[in-house]
Amino acid sequence: MSARRVAPVLAVDDLRVAIGPTPVVRGVSFAVEPGQTLGIVGESGSGKTMTVLAATGLLDLPGAVVHGSSVLGAPLVGEAGGASTGATAGAGSGGTAGAGAGDGTTQLVGASARTLRRVHGDRIGFVFQDPSTSLNPILTLGRQISESLEAHRGLSGRKARDRAFDLLEAVGIPEPASRLDAYPHQLSGGQRQRVMIAVALACDPALLVADEPTTALDVTTQAQIVELVRELQHRLGTAVVWISHDLGLIGQVADEVTVLRGGEQVERRPVLDLVDRPEHPYTRELLAARPLLGQHRPAPAPASAEPLLTVEGLDVRFAVASPAGRTHVHALDDVSFVLRRGHTLGVVGESGSGKSTIANVLTGLVRPQGGRADLAGVDVLQQRGKALKALRRRIAMVFQDPFSSLNTRSTVGTSVSEPLVVHGLAGGRGGARARVAELLRLVDLPAAWADRYPHELSGGQRQRVSIARALALEPELVILDESTASLDVSIQARVLELLARLQAELGLTYLFIAHDLAVVERVSHDVLVLQRGRVVEHRPAADLFADPREDYTRALLAAIPPVRPRAAADRPA
Amino acid sequence: MTQLTPGSPLPEDAVPGQPGGPSGVATAARPDEGPAARPAAGWRLLLDSPVNVVSAVVLLVVLVVALLGPALAPYAVNAVDVPAALQPPSGAHWFGTDDLGRDVLSRTLVATRVSLQVAVVAVAFALVVGVGAGIVSGYAGGWLDTVLMRLVDVMFAFPVMLLALAIVAVLGPGLTTTQLAIGIVYTPIFARVARASALSVRVEPFVQVSRTMGTGHALILRRHILPGIAGPVIVQTSLSVAFAILSEAALSFLGLGVQPPRPSWGRMLFDAQGFLSQAWWMAVFPGLAIFVTVLAFNLLGDGLRDVLDPRQRSLLRTRRLLRAHRRAGVRP
Amino acid sequence: MTLARVARFLGRRVLHSLVVLLGVLVVVFALVHLVPGDPVRIALGTRYTEEAYTALRAASGLDRPLAAQFFSYLGGAVTGDLGVSFRTGQPVAVTLLERLPATVSLAVVGLLVALLVALPAGIWSGLHEGRLSDAIVRVTSQAGVSVPDFWLGQLLILGVAVGLGLLPTSGYAALTEDPAHWARHVVLPGLTVGLVAAAIMTRYIRTAVLDVAHAGYVRTARSKGLPAAVVTRRHIVRNALIPILTITGIQLATILGGVVVVEVVFAWPGLGRLTYDAVASRDYALVQGAVLLVAALFLLVNLVVDVLYSLADPRIRLS
């Protein structure tokens, strides 16, 4: 932390938000100084978004009531932080403070729409989570950037265009000149988020609010965006409020961290303090659950175990219809691997690299163009009729999203017993009930929950139900496709533990698909790295993590947040 | 025109989102560990809106009238009494009498059954055929889907009224023809709705899970697909009944629908045509009956859509909570 | 490159329309040929004689095998020959073309009325979701959708024309021949068509605006501190216009094929009334032609909408 105390850019005090009678933010306070980054972390639904929207006056929900105070400081970035300002900063931004306090600050809670409009875009820039929907599809990038320049700086025509060009260049868009007239759909997701950042920084705001700006992106892209923001912040001295559910990421970017839980602020500390000396048990739990490289290893599996699954030369192509015609996507290109009984094979790769396609081929959801798969002597891809049905008993699958992999209209019991019914193993009503109870107990759920509906369960509980259903037929191979990705870290940790215990107890073999290498390291004996449908590396986990051979693998590894926040490394206390 | 809206192939309005679907609900409450409270049941949300309640009550009344029609009617429906023709509304004849001295109130009441029956039979036909085709198309995919959907495209290219007219031209006017014509006309919209829903349900992970477990098509259809498309189909049914009533009225108004002496609302308007300036009541009351019934169906359809559409649903819940709160006198 | 893409996109749409049109042709043909009853006999009615029967059968080609009939009908349709009316002996295509302007002019007026009402109402209501004004617009438009159009027409005749004696109740003059006369006569049917269409369109436009108003980029626009009017105009309305364009096209096509009852009520000599008369007199050749023409118009309008759509939406134009 900087030793000098300066006026904060944004000071939030006892902010409370209620939607109707339900409080969703219960007294949050923080302040962020120029050039500093405040991280807000917490599980999904903990009120992170509500907090910043309410604090910046952008909350637009029928029935939402905001109390408390949020003051936007007046000082220009240059005066306060000593950091260099952008080329055009300062010009004309001085007199924009609204009808706030006499000292040039602006109270944002309860401010008039006019005041807020003057502040938004000019003094506060926003970057939202989903870059694919945050940009207007029918306006050119140049136009979207220059809009706020026009509104707040009176810039138009040539000048605005020049500024837009500078901004695109600054956020690292290649060939910015030609991109000025491009439309959002012509960019990749990462590039779109860069443009969003350019939009947010157009008027050199004193404050940048970034709400999960990288959640929708690949790990590698995420690392680039983090780097970009840090670099710009460093150059311009902008204060940043960065929201994420990922404590590892927050550790990388933030100077100070606020931890929210159920709308309550449980802890607010400088990041290093927080990591080194967490006070609140919830913070400790979050830290412990954080998937970190090199922290956990799976229980060793017998190396001599016979191969259960042998895949050779798998080849999958999809025909894709786009408005411009049909094209092909080579989702899997000559993929081969062996999976031994009782082992876990981790499959990693960026989004779209073909991970799920492997799972879909093995479960019969996708028919490959070539290759073979052999499950202990049975050709998986050639079975028909009865034999196929028998095969289905041996391979079970657990999907990513616990919210959609259970039919909301069926009770837990019905869902779990469905495979039993299908394979005629129900053994009468009573038999099925007993088996369901047994399965629920196996995944640490009360047997009585068989009568509940999915909406009565939390995400983690639902995923347990999915696992119970997958285990109903006592499969040999369980395919887990991002089965923990959508869970909050603490819950994810518990589910991973459960999987490990089941493997130990039942001798299960896992094909574990994930994009998060830290999670993969935690459960896998072997790792398969996929890039655009091709296998780039396939080795024992220990070897791979110790000594990644391919650039791609190294890039994936580099993107994982380190144990100790990088902020700490950059700025020794 | 009026009769045509159901055919408009606009996905926005025709296919409300999937209840419980994965899309668009990311911001809605996601409970963490520890079960969430059971949300307000759909029908309670439905009856929360006074508009919906009024619509439901109106429809209930219409239904009762349809069932009891002749019993409620003060006069025999076809009893001609020419000397008493064209009497304005009075104590003896609340809705006046028509050109043959028949009681307009009695005819309007009895017509309820005919109008409703035509609409319901027609929509039932459309529902069974359309939903069947739509599910097969959406679930099976492939060339069957292509062929069926081309067929639906073709049907959509026909203007509703002209197609109905053409069918009547071929089969001759009458009750059965009317039902068939309207039924055929409304089949493609059901096919589209069912197909769209079946398609979206088919790719739902819980269906994928079923497939990976080796569940047969029949069971998947019964357990997952059918309940999955129920919401949109219910909404479409409500709206289609409304439009079918209008279509029947239009066909009968042209003299090509229900045949005399059997009264339907549209036929009564046809009969009233020549008497507009002398006997407004002959046109006004059956017209009002159509208007009110159709409006009730439409409003209820809208209400159903709101309740069955997840995005609307969370909004409704918030409103409901807000109202409860205000009633309790607590300020947030 | 861009042009080639658009051309390819349009080429596919044209092809699709043609396939659908062929389907329409088959259905129309089947409708008339595969049903019980002898159209020629019925068409002749009082004029029935053995010779006249044979002559008309031959003239309309009904004595040939079904497949031959179909292909000659198809061939005729392609070259604009839709056969001759059973009743008047006139070429169907000529009769249809004579009636087309009346229907098109009524449809266009109706659409203008509809847009004039529906655009402001729908956009307002979409932007003010949940407010009282929105509720009023919703219920009013729902009422508009629920009114039988012929009833509305009759009420208008009763009120405006008969009651107040303000406007003529029926009649028609071609726009090109006597614009003033045409204008006076188009008001009531135009209103009838337009108000019902307005109700429908209001609802769709509201939905379109609502969809857009919740989009992420609108939140982005707000976060830029743009004036509310700019957000509404540039970000909400302009994006909503793309679906609105589609709605308008469909509505125009719908009106073109749907004004039967209104044309009958107002004695408007358009395609709808022609079809109605043809149905009443069982003039199958004419029914067939009229349905085919209107379906073709429907597809054409949709095609034009697609073209505009692809030009308006960079995602299609440049994808």
Place this chain on the structure above:
Amino acid sequence: SGGGEAVDLDGGASGAAGGGEATGPVLRAAIAGEPDQLDPQSTSSYFSFEVLENVFDTLVEPDENLEMQPALAESWETSEDGLTWTFTLREGVTFHDGSEFTAEDVVYSYDRIVDEELSNAWKFGSVTDVVATDDSTVTITVSAPTPNLLSSLGGFKGLAIVEQANVESGDITTKPVGTGPFELTDYTPGDSIDLVANPDYWGGAPEIGGIHYTFVSEGSTAIAALQNDEIDWTDSIPAQQLESLEGAEGVEVGVTPSNDYWYLALNEAKEPWGTVEARQAIAYAIDRESILQAVSYGTAQENQLAIPEDSVWYTDYSTYSYDEARARDLLAQAGVTGPVTMDFLATSDYPETVTAAQIIASNLEPLGITVNIRTVDFATWLDEQNSGNFDLLMMGWLGNIDPDDFYYSQHHSQGGSNAQGYANPEVDRLLDAARTETDEAARKDLYAQAATTIADEASYIYLYNPSVIQAWSTDLEGYTARSDRAIRFRDVTLAQR
């Protein structure tokens, strides 16, 4: 201009005749429906004749009292034996296209009707030969004395003299060429027909400049148009709205009893309707007064025979009255015991059939007769009638003049319109004899006997003679509503607007 080509007009209601002739105002007439075609010899649509009456001529034509008067034929003679008729044609008559009218045109027109078996061919039943003796003389030979030949040839424009070239080019269906007082200049299907005055008309050029016909089927629309001075004349007036017109300013209403009549016919091929008593039962069971009121609002004239009261051929007859008890007795006598269902064939093209059907259904219900009303379009109706697919039907005959028209083809066992299947040798004999009887008193007596029997045995159950109802602006002078429904505008004048 006179000779030469037809004058081409700008097609408007403003029609101005070419050649600098003086022109009067154009009459705007709204007729209740659109002609199906404009060939007078082929069409059977009254809407066509409303227009063609003013475009074509016949050899002779009925005056207001339906007496035959010279038209294209200036005079005629009958031979002693009554078998040869010689017509002397008017000189100097031209068709609208300028070509001369000659005896050959008459021969061509009549031959065409007979040779092509057009719908009026039966009127030439007794004619054996039609010859042009010279350019202005036509001789017609008949096989037996034919007292009604004149009314057959001139009763209506279905026997109009047409031009061969016009027929052969096919133009006659849309652009007919006649010799009449007006020339057809423009036909816009679905919209209007324009006529322009023929300055060379043999009866003298009409005073008005032309006629603009529009087709308005909605009565209230037509009435409003008349009151708003958008039209000058209309016959699209539902009886029930007559009241609202009477006394209206600037509007004149013409209600004239017509020669038309409406009847019920029971299909005698279907039991029990082959039995006289069963048919009589129906005749007693129906409430004529209600029917009359409901279909005509008092404008029609009840009549239990076909021929109206004003006609010289009228016979007084009023056997039937509304008598339910009597009807029951008769039904019992006919051996009808159980409930009966009856298929009533009605047609939407004549709404009075649907209205009456509903009253009759209500009348017959107490007798245990359930009436199913089947409403079809007229073409189908005719088909069903001819195929005998009905129990009961209601229809009217229009435009008859001679008593033979009223009774022969309907009730003679060989009659062409005897769809009900009535056969009585005595009636056959009477009708045959009346056909050739040249003494008018004797003829009238024969028809009276036949008609009485026909009604007694309920071959037809006669209902009423409707009125001709028309309304026109008071600006229109010299117009009368005729009982034969011929709409003649050649002698009218119209105040300039």
